[in-house]
Each structure stands twice: as C-alpha cells, then as structure tokens.
Amino acid sequence: MIWHIAKRELYDNLNNLRFVLAIMLLIGLMITNAIVYLREHPTRVQQYRSSATESLEVLKARTDLYDIALNGPGDLYKQPAPLRFCADGGESFLSEFVDGGYWMWGYGDGFRDFWLLNYPASNPNLLNIRPDVTKVDWVFVVGYVLSLLALLFTFDSVSGERERGTLRLMLANSISRHTVLFGKFLGALISLCIPTVIAILINVLVISTSSAVHLSSEAWERLGIIIVIALVYTCLFLALGLLVSTRTQRSSVSLVVLLLAWVIFVIFVPSTLASIASGLSSPISFDELQKRQNQLHRELWDAYRDRTSGDETLRRTQGRSEYIIEQQEQQERSRREHLNQQITQVQQARSVTRVSPTAILQHSLEAFAGTGFTRHLQFLENTQRYAREYREFVENTDRSDPESPHLIGVPEGMSKKPVSPEAIPKFEDTFSLGKDFNTAAIDLLLLTLFVMVLLSAAYLAFVRVEV
Amino acid sequence: MLLTLIRRELLDNLMTFRFAAAVFIMLLLVVANTVVLLKDYERRLAAYNTALKTHQDKVQELKAYSGYELNIDRPPNPLSIFNAGLDKRLGNQVRVYHAFVPTLWDAKMHGSDNPFLNIFTSIDIIFIFEVILSLIALLFAYDALAGERERGTLRLVLAQSVRRGHILLAKYISAMLCLLVPLLLSLFLAMILLTNNHSVSLSPDDFLRIGGIVLTSLAYLSVFYFIGMLISEVSRRTSTALMLSMFIWGFLVLVYPNMILAVMSPSRPPRAQVDSAMKQMEQIWEEFDRERKGFLINDPVPGESIWFKIGAVGGSHEHLAKRASALDVHFRTGLNLEEINERSEPQVPHAQNYFRFLEPRVISTAEKTWLLREQGLKNIFVKPASIDRILLKFSPVGIYDSATQAWAGTDLHGIRDFFDAARQHRQRVIDYFYDTKVFGTRQWFAGDKQAVDWNALPQFSFKRSDIGINTERALPDVCLLLLINVILFTVIFLIFVKSEV
Numbered sequence: 001m002i003w004h005i006a007k008r009e010l011y012d013n014l015n016n017l018r019f020v021l022a023i024m025l026l027i028g029l030m031i032t033n034a035i036v037y038l039r040e041h042p043t044r045v046q047q048y049r050s051s052a053t054e055s056l057e058v059l060k061a062r063t064d065l066y067d068i069a070l071n072g073p074g075d076l077y078k079q080p081a082p083l084r085f086c087a088d089g090g091e092s093f094l095s096e097f098v099d100g101g102y103w104m105w106g107y108g109d110g111f112r113d114f115w116l117l118n119y120p121a122s123n124p125n126l127l128n129i130r131p132d133v134t135k136v137d138w139v140f141v142v143g144y145v146l147s148l149l150a151l152l153f154t155f156d157s158v159s160g161e162r163e164r165g166t167l168r169l170m171l172a173n174s175i176s177r178h179t180v181l182f183g184k185f186l187g188a189l190i191s192l193c194i195p196t197v198i199a200i201l202i203n204v205l206v207i208s209t210s211s212a213v214h215l216s217s218e219a220w221e222r223l224g225i226i227i228v229i230a231l232v233y234t235c236l237f238l239a240l241g242l243l244v245s246t247r248t249q250r251s252s253v254s255l256v257v258l259l260l261a262w263v264i265f266v267i268f269v270p271s272t273l274a275s276i277a278s279g280l281s282s283p284i285s286f287d288e289l290q291k292r293q294n295q296l297h298r299e300l301w302d303a304y305r306d307r308t309s310g311d312e313t314l315r316r317t318q319g320r321s322e323y324i325i326e327q328q329e330q331q332e333r334s335r336r337e338h339l340n341q342q343i344t345q346v347q348q349a350r351s352v353t354r355v356s357p358t359a360i361l362q363h364s365l366e367a368f369a370g371t372g373f374t375r376h377l378q379f380l381e382n383t384q385r386y387a388r389e390y391r392e393f394v395e396n397t398d399r400s401d402p403e404s405p406h407l408i409g410v411p412e413g414m415s416k417k418p419v420s421p422e423a424i425p426k427f428e429d430t431f432s433l434g435k436d437f438n439t440a441a442i443d444l445l446l447l448t449l450f451v452m453v454l455l456s457a458a459y460l461a462f463v464r465v466e467v
Numbered sequence: 468m469l470l471t472l473i474r475r476e477l478l479d480n481l482m483t484f485r486f487a488a489a490v491f492i493m494l495l496l497v498v499a500n501t502v503v504l505l506k507d508y509e510r511r512l513a514a515y516n517t518a519l520k521t522h523q524d525k526v527q528e529l530k531a532y533s534g535y536e537l538n539i540d541r542p543p544n545p546l547s548i549f550n551a552g553l554d555k556r557l558g559n560q561v562r563v564y565h566a567f568v569p570t571l572w573d574a575k576m577h578g579s580d581n582p583f584l585n586i587f588t589s590i591d592i593i594f595i596f597e598v599i600l601s602l603i604a605l606l607f608a609y610d611a612l613a614g615e616r617e618r619g620t621l622r623l624v625l626a627q628s629v630r631r632g633h634i635l636l637a638k639y640i641s642a643m644l645c646l647l648v649p650l651l652l653s654l655f656l657a658m659i660l661l662t663n664n665h666s667v668s669l670s671p672d673d674f675l676r677i678g679g680i681v682l683t684s685l686a687y688l689s690v691f692y693f694i695g696m697l698i699s700e701v702s703r704r705t706s707t708a709l710m711l712s713m714f715i716w717g718f719l720v721l722v723y724p725n726m727i728l729a730v731m732s733p734s735r736p737p738r739a740q741v742d743s744a745m746k747q748m749e750q751i752w753e754e755f756d757r758e759r760k761g762f763l764i765n766d767p768v769p770g771e772s773i774w775f776k777i778g779a780v781g782g783s784h785e786h787l788a789k790r791a792s793a794l795d796v797h798f799r800t801g802l803n804l805e806e807i808n809e810r811s812e813p814q815v816p817h818a819q820n821y822f823r824f825l826e827p828r829v830i831s832t833a834e835k836t837w838l839l840r841e842q843g844l845k846n847i848f849v850k851p852a853s854i855d856r857i858l859l860k861f862s863p864v865g866i867y868d869s870a871t872q873a874w875a876g877t878d879l880h881g882i883r884d885f886f887d888a889a890r891q892h893r894q895r896v897i898d899y900f901y902d903t904k905v906f907g908t909r910q911w912f913a914g915d916k917q918a919v920d921w922n923a924l925p926q927f928s929f930k931r932s933d934i935g936i937n938t939e940r941a942l943p944d945v946c947l948l949l950l951i952n953v954i955l956f957t958v959i960f961l962i963f964v965k966s967e968v
Contacts, residue, residue, distance in 0.1 A: 016710075017707060017710055017711065018710050018714070021710075021711075021714045025714070025717070025718070025722065028722075028726070029722065029726065032726050032729055032730055033729075035730065036729045036730070089586070090585065090586030093582065093583070093585040093586050094583070094586070121582035122582070123576065123582055123585065125556040125557065125585065126556075126557060126558045126572075126574065126575070126576065127572055127792060127793055127848070128556070129553060129557070129571070129848055129849070129852045129879055130728075130851065130852045130855050131724075131728070131852070131855055131856060131859060131865075131868075132556075133724060133725045133728045133729070134588070134725045135725070135729070136725050136726055136729045140725065144721055145717065145721065145722065148713075148717055148721075152710065152713055152714075156706065160706075251706070252485075252610070252705075252709070253484050253485075255606075255709065255713075256484060256485045256488050256606060257488070259602060259606070259713075260488055260492050263492070263598060263599060263602065264492070264495075264496070267598060268496055268500075268590065268595070270587075270588075271587055271588045271589060271590045272496075272499060272500055272503060272590060274587040275503045275506075275507065275587065275589065275590075276503055278581075278584055278587070279503075279506055279507075279510075283581055285580070287521075287577075342581045342582075342583055343583070345581055345583075345584070346581070346583045346584065346586070349584075349587065372586070373583070373586060
C-alpha cells in the first residue's frame with residue numbers, strides 16, 4: 001500500500017512544473033561545478049607537485065649534518081584534495097604550506113638560530129577586488145538548492161490535499177495514517193532523487209572522463225559516502241516540510257513558514273552564530289606574538305650571554321649548543337600556542353554553528369572530501385609529527401658517530417660525516433579515511449538525530465491531526 | 468475609487484500571516500546581525516586606533532630622513548555595517564615613502580585578526596535585505612492577480628466601473644505600503660542601535676547616505692514585487708505562480724550570481740601579461756641601477772659601496788624587490804647611520820653628494836614605473852573585476868548591491884579614494900623634501916647630529932568622499948533599478964488590459 005501511495009505521489013510530481021525546473025536547475029549547477037573543477041584542479045595539482053619536488057631537491061642536496069639541522073626541511077606542502085568539487089571548504093583561506101625553515105636571529109661568529117615551524121596565513125582577499133561569491137560546490141548545490149527544492153516538493157503534500165478535500169477521501173479508506181505519511185515521504189524522496197541523481201551522474205561523468213583528473217578507488221568510496229550524507233540531509237528537509245504541512249491549515253501558510261525557517265537556518269544561522277561565537281574568545285594578535293617572542297629571546301640571551309662567548313672553547317661550544325636548542329624549543333612552543341589559540345577560536349565557532357543542518361552538512365562533506373578546516377588541522381599535525389621525526393633523525397645520526405662531541409647547535413659540536421640524502425626523512429602529506437570518519441562522526445550522528453526527530457514529529461502530528 | 472481599492476487591499480494584506488511573519492523575521496535578523504556587526508566594527512576600530520598609535524610612535528623613533536616610511540592606516544567605514552563591500556576585505560595599512568607609489572595592492576592587514584576566521588562568510592544588513600525583502604515581495608505578489616482570478620473576485624471588481632490601471636495601481640501601492648513596514652521598522656531599530664553606540668559616529672552626510680540606501684532598497688523591493696505580479700498575471704493558478712516565483716527567486720538571488728562568476732571568470736591573472744609588465748618595469752629599474760653604479764664608480768671614493776668608507780654604526784640596504792602577484796617592482800637603497808666616527812667626518816660629504824644625485828632619480832624612476840604599473844593593474848585586476856560586476860547586474864540583486872555599496876562608500880571607488888589620498892600624501896612629502904632640500908643634507912642618512920622634527924612634515928589625513936560623489940556613483944544603478952520598475956509595470960499593465968478575465 002505504501003508503494004501505491006508513493007507511486008501516486010511520484011506521478012503527481014513528475015507532471016508538475018517544479019520537477020522540470022528542478023532538473024534544469026540542478027543539472028545547470030552540477031555542470032558549472034564540473035567545468036570550474038576541471039579548469040582549476042589540474043593546475044593546482046601541478047603546482048603542488050612542482051613546489052613539493054623543488055623543496056625536496058633542496059633537502060636532498062644537503063649532506064652536512066649541521067646544515068641539515070640548521071636549515072630544516074624547507075616548505076612542507078599540503079596535498080590538494082581530488083574531491084574539492086564536493087566541498088571547497090574555504091581552502092583558499094587556509095595556507096597551502098607550512099614553512100619548515102624559518103629562523104629569526106643570527107649572532108655572527110658562525111652560529112645562528114635553528115629552524116622552526118612557521119605557520120603562514122593565507123589571505124588572497126588582499127589582492128582580490130572582485131565581488132564576493134559562494135563557491136558552487138556540492139555543499140552549495142545540496143545545502144542551499146536541494147534543501148529549498150525539498151521544501152518546495154513537500155509544502156503542500158498534506159495541506160494541499162486537505163484544501164482540495166482528497167485527504168478526507170483517502171483516509172476514509174482502510175489505510176493506516178502512517179502508511180499515508182511514509183508513502184508521501186517516499187514519493188517526494190524518489191521524485192527529488194531522480195533529478196539529483198541525474199545531475200550528480202552528469203557531474204561525475206564529466207569529471208571522470210576528463211584525462212586531467214584521476215579519481216582513485218578510495219575517492220569513489222568517499223564520493224559514495226558523500227552522496228549518502230546528502231540524501232540524509234535531503235530527508236531532513238522533506239520531513240520538515242511534511243511536519244509543517246501537516247500542522248498548517250493552508251498550503252500558502254505552510255510555504256511561508258517553511259521558507260522563513262529555511263532562510264534562517266540555512267542562510268543566516270551559520271554565519272551569524274559563527275561571528276557571535278568567535279567574538280567570545282580573542283587569541284593574542286600577531287603583533288603581540290612577535291613582542292612576546294622578542295622578549296623571550298632577550299631573556300634567554302641574557303641568561304646565556306657570558307656562556308656563549310669567552311675564550312674557553314669547550315665551555316663556549318656547550319653554552320651555545322644549549323642556548324640554540326632551548327631557543328628553538330621556546331620559540332616553536334610560543335608559535336604553536338598562538339596557533340592553537342586561533343584554532344580553538346575557530347573550533348568554538350564551528351561547534352556552535354551545528355545548530356544549523358547546513359553547517360553540519362558542510363562539516364561532514366568537507367571531512368570526506370578532504371578539504372576545509374579539519375583537514376587543515378590534520379595537515380598541521382602531519383607537519384608537526386614530521387618535524388619531530390626530522391629532529392630525531394638529526395640526533396640519532398649525530399649519536400651514531402663516535403667522533404662527534406654530540407653538541408647539537410653549533411658546527412664544531414656535530415658529526416662531520418656526510419649524510420646520505422636517502423636517509424633524511426621525507427615529508428608526505430596523507431589522507432586517511434578512518435580519521436575522517438572520526439571527525440565526521442558527531443556531525444553524522446547529529447544529522448541522523450535531526451532527521452529522526454523531525455520524522456517522528458511529522459508522524460505524531462499526522463496521526464493526531466483532524467481532517 | 469482608487470482610495471477604496473487601496474484600503475481594501477491594505478486591510479487584506481495586513482491581516483495575513485505572511486505579513487506578521489515578514490515583520491517578525493526582518494526584525495529578528497536585522498537586530499541580531501546589527502549587534503554582531505557593531506561588535507565587529509568596534510573591534511576593527513580598536514585595531515585601527517592601536518595601529519595608528521604604534522605607527523606614529525614608530526615615526527618619532529626614526530632619526531634620519533631616509534628612514535621615512537610612514538605606515539598610514541585606513542579607518543573602518545561605519546557604513547560598512549550596511550554593506551561591507553570591500554571595506555573589510557582589502558588591506559587597511561599601507562607604507563608611504565618617497566621611493567614607492569603606493570596602491571591598493573600593496574596594502575596589508577593590521578596583524579590583529581585571526582586569519583582562519585575568513586572561512587566563515589560574513590553578513591551585512593544589505594545582504595539580509597537582498598535575501599529576505601525579495602522573498603517577502605514575491606510572497607506578497609504571487610497571488611495578487613492569480614488569487615483573485617481563482618476566487619472569481621477579479622471578475623466582480625471589473626464589473627464595477629473601475630479602470631484596470633487603477634486596480635493594478637491600488638494593489639501595487641497597498642502592497643508596497645505593507646512591505647515598507649518591516650523594512651522601515653527593522654532599519655529604525657538598527658539606527659537606534661547604531662546611534663546609541665559610542666564608537667560609531669555618524670555625520671549628517673551619513674544619514675543622507677543611509678537615506679539613499681533606503682530609497683534604493685525601495686526600488687529593489689518594488690522590482691521584486693513587479694516580478695511577482697507579472698508571474699501572478701501570466702499563470703492561471705496560484706500554486707503555479709507560487710512555484711514559479713520561488714524558482715525565479717532562487718535563481719536570481721541564490722544561483723545566478725554564484726554560477727555566472729564561477730563560469731565566466733578565470734581565477735588566475737594572465738601569466739604572459741604579468742610577465743611582460745614585470746619585465747618592462749625591471750628594465751627601467753636596471754637602467755636606473757646602471758646610472759647609480761656609474762656614479763659610484765666615478766666618484767672620488769673607490770669601490771661601489773654606498774658606505775663611502777664611513778666608519779659608523781647603522782644599516783644600509785640596496786635591493787630590487789619583486790612581487791609578481793601584485794605587479795610590483797621597486798628598488799630600495801639607503802643608508803641609516805646612528806653614530807659616525809670622528810675620523811670618518813671627511814668622508815661624509817661624499818655620501819651627501821651621492822644622495823643629492825640619487826634621490827631625485829629614485830623618485831622620477833618610481834614615477835616612471837608607476838605609469839606602467841597603473842596600466843598593468845588596470846588590465847589585470849580592475850578590468851576583470853568590473854566585467855564581473857557588469858555580469859552580476861543581470862540580476863537585480865547585483866544592481867542593488869553595487870548601488871548600496873556606492874552609497875556606503877565601500878565600493879572599489881570608495882576604497883581607491885583612500886589610496887589616492889595616500890599617493891597625494893606621498894607627493895606632499897616629496898614636495899616638502901625638495902623645498903627643504905634635505906636630500907643633500909647629512910640628516911638624510913645620519914641621525915647623530917640633530918634629530919629630525921617629524922611634526923614639521925605634512926601630516927596625513929583622509930576624509931571619505933562627500934555625499935555628492937556618492938550620489939554620482941550610485942545614480943546609474945539606482946536609475947537602472949527604476950528603469951526596470953517602469954518597464955515591468957508597463958508590461959504588466961499592457962498584459963492586464965488585454966487579458967480576459
């Protein structure tokens with residue numbers, strides 16, 4: 001019976017104007033998305049490859065251990081995500097690399113600060129005088145357009161029938177009410193799925209037939225998960241549409257309520273709440289960070305000043321070595337603290353925006369597409385782990401040389417043996433599906449919870465409604 | 468008769484649920500966002516004030532003229548609360564010194580913000596209007612004619628001796644009166660919040676600008692009401708009209724602006740153009756450098772060093788700075804000495820001679836490259852941006868946005884006014900340098916004898932353009948909106964007169 005009702009709804013929708021318009025809109029958007037992606041992605045990958053190899057070449061050319069320990073691994077690049085067409089994630093505002101060769105103070109007389117990790121900011125806006133736009137990615141298509149379509153497909157499904165009097169007729173038959181409701185839900189879902197699936201197929205077809213892009217099997221898995229999430233998200237809006245449609249007497253009122261709710265939750269809540277929440281905490285500014293670093297440096301230098309100079313070679317070398325190591329740790333720590341403060345601010349804002357299903361969709365799509373803020377955090381973590389590995393490598397190599405005085409930080413205190421370029425650890429930025437699942441878990445659960453609540457609310461409302 | 472019709476329509480509209488909902492949602496969104504935007508403005512203003520102070524202190528610390536490098540700061544525009552435009556996005560501090568012509572592309576941000584926050588989109592009051600006003604206008608209009616036709620009341624009304632034009636006019640006037648309520652009420656609340664805030668100081672001109680924004684909003688609202696009316700007229704049933712209006716709304720407001728820019732505009736500036744412009748500018752500077760080196764070789768002190776064997780504490784720099792992303796090549800050379808040894812005193816006049824020769828040439832070469840750079844910037848950055856803006860104007864949202872930006876002074880023109888002022892300031896400083904003939908003095912590069920009186924230099928001040936210029940910039944877009952209104956009304960009228968009921 002449920003299929004019967006669903007089928008009836010489906011036929012009803014297929015003949016409707018909105019179905020044709022929805023197909024046209026979705027296909028247009030998805031083709032745009034594919035074209036833009038194909039235009040931008042190959043250059044992005046090429047740029048990543050060339051800059052990553054370049055910085056690797058520089059690293060490989062080093063053979064002296066002091067040189068390696070002094071200058072660091074150079075720029076570490078973030079691998080561009082092949083699924084960026086699904087979620088852009090504001091990638092242009094997240095830096096493409098971490099500078100692993102940054103130093104601030106030199107002291108003459110052949111010794112200088114060691115490298116540390118520096119996290120550059122990326123702000124393309126400074127040069128960009130073009131108008132602001134939202135990127136047409138799947139998050140936009142599903143989050144904004146598909147959700148609006150879902151409401152347009154359901155706003156009159158109950159109230160319209162009530163207005164026409166057919167609801168009474170249908171319920172006079174021996175059909176249980178929940179069958180009617182779920183039939184309607186299924187019918188709307190299927191009739192919305194048809195244009196969506198067609199549009200997605202066209203999109204993926206255009207992208208995968210292009211020779212410039214190669215999607216791995218893992219990327220296809222991720223794509224599958226993304227489609228499922230999009231489906232759940234659409235169900236949420238269908239359920240909301242049914243609920244409001246049941247509770248209101250006239251379809252025009254139902255649409256007004258739904259549209260206003262849509263505008264608030266989809267368009268305004270994510271950004272307004274984000275700005276409110278980010279106002280709650282204020283990380284120290286970059287200027288303050290620099291001031292603090294200067295102060296730390298001065299204090300440390302004052303403490304070590306007499307031990308780093310003088311005529312006694314061994315004492316001087318020891319002093320310098322200790323100073324350089326401590327300076328490196330201290331400066332890197334203060335930089336990391338500053339970064340962590342910034343991250344906390346953003347994460348607070350992001351967690352508050354979870355009130356809006358669109359923000360949840362965005363977060364989870366970003367997680368699986370491998371873009372956006374959480375992915376950037378993964379990248380930063382990767383670089384920090386690599387930095388540790390790199391330093392351990394320097395220490396171990398020095399330790400394994402019996403002729404070395406084991407005083408890292410100064411040229412005369414370290415092993416003179418040439419290092420083979422193969423032995424130096426290389427940085428490679430990796431994705432991991434398991435990790436992405438973990439970061440997206442809470443979002444997925446929340447999304448499912450929303451759908452459950454709305455569906456059961458619609459069910460309760462429909463069971464109790466008077467016809 | 469017209470009045471009776473208007474009264475009837477007005478009562479009809481005022482009692483509806485959509486009216487209450489419209490008022491409620493507008494108030495809610497505008498008030499909530501105004502509070503957020505005011506906070507944001509306060510933060511930006513505080514950042515501006517601290518930056519201003521640090522930069523002033525920094526100048527006072529300098530000892531010699533050649534170090535003159537004033538960082539001037541762009542104050543946040545209080546009207547950016549209405550339409551942020553480019554005000555928040557573009558750099559708000561730029562260095563001004565004699566050897567370099569500053570532009571918008573050389574500006575930096577105060578180092579006080581968390582750069583990650585850029586991943587969140589920001590909203591201003593005009594954005595709320597763009598989305599909500601258009602939606603509400605369509606919701607008021609979709610059943611204006613189709614509904615009456617369905618209910619049969621249209622036939623009844625037309626059976627009276629009423630002119631068809633009057634019916635349309637009555638419907639339009641009453642709906643616009645209703646729509647004005649949420650618009651004005653929310654703006655009124657926003658203005659109360661704005662004027663009660665201590666950090667925002669609005670001049671009388673600003674109130675006029677806000678008045679301009681309100682007028683433009685009215686024209687925008689009316690365009691969408693007419694679009695809804697047209698749809699209502701051509702579709703037989705209200706449900707079709709509603710569906711069609713919602714799709715058209717989604718397309719015009721949501722889809723078109725984002726889609727057209729994604730499809731039409733290349734994301735990277737053309738490589739070849741950038742390279743050739745960079746090369747030309749580099750050549751000019753290289754020629755300058757040859758001349759400079761020639762002077763150094765021919766002067767009585769052997770070697771090419773700009774230290775002229777002066778024993779001193781201080782620093783020097785000579786380098787060609789290149790930044791292809793902003794199409795910028797400039798040459799910096801200078802000597803900045805804190806203490807000079809007694810023994811080196813006889814060498815000092817050589818350095819004076821050098822700078823007397825060099826600095827006017829630095830200035831003229833900077834100006835020469837500026838001519839090239841200005842052209843290049845126009846081709847590479849400004850032209851694509853203005854094409855984008857023209858493309859956006861195929862949707863009323865784009866016209867409305869650019870008109871309100873022009874009123875608020877947060878459009879490209881408004882921002883460039885500031886950088887024009889920065890360039891004028893540089894010119895004034897150079898004139899001062901020439902007038903006081905400082906290039907050949909010892910004070911130009913050494914601060915050991917006598918400190919520079921920085922307060923004697925011309926001071927930078929910037930005032931936003933006056934309301935007349937704002938009006939001039941906003942007028943084309945406002946006229947365009949009005950024209951669309953007139954065209955739509957004529958079309959509706961013609962169709963309505965000829966239609967069968």
